[in-house]
Amino acid sequence: MIAENYAPLRVTLAQLLFSWGYEVETASDGLEALAKVPSFDPMVIISGLQMPRMGGMELLKAVSERVPQITFIILTGDAKAEKATEAIRLGAFSFLEKPVEADRLHMDLRRCLEHSQQQFSVEGSMGFVREVLSGEGRCMRDR
Numbered sequence: 001m002i003a004e005n006y007a008p009l010r011v012t013l014a015q016l017l018f019s020w021g022y023e024v025e026t027a028s029d030g031l032e033a034l035a036k037v038p039s040f041d042p043m044v045i046i047s048g049l050q051m052p053r054m055g056g057m058e059l060l061k062a063v064s065e066r067v068p069q070i071t072f073i074i075l076t077g078d079a080k081a082e083k084a085t086e087a088i089r090l091g092a093f094s095f096l097e098k099p100v101e102a103d104r105l106h107m108d109l110r111r112c113l114e115h116s117q118q119q120f121s122v123e124g125s126m127g128f129v130r131e132v133l134s135g136e137g138r139c140m141r142d143r
Contacts, residue, residue: 001042003033030054049076
């Protein structure tokens with residue numbers, strides 16, 4: 001998912017990700033993105049830092065509380081060290097400066113997806129272990 005208030009960048013990023021083979025949903029701000037998360041179910045959100053109604057940091061906090069497996073790439077035109085540090089502390093995977101370099105974004109996106117897949121795999125395994133230990137797992141019930 002791409003959450004970016006600047007329409008030309010949002011459209012360009014969406015076209016770029018689509019050309020790389022990704023399914024893409026877009027939002028013009030954090031509130032719109034937050035509303036679309038349940039139906040789109042993104043693994044990664046690429047979000048602008050400064051947006052009207054809800055910015056990237058607020059979106060990161062809100063999504064992390066609800067669906068912590070979603071990874072974030074934060075985009076900014078003002079790459080101050082303290083903002084990058086805060087974003088990473090809040091759980092952002094990457095913090096990129098605008099204008100975005102396509103190769104760097106592609107590399108970070110692939111790393112984000114690998115990270116997300118590992119998290120989903122670990123969580124799924126832990127759920128299976130809990131089911132087996134509690135006797136609720138299908139393999140335990142079938143015996």
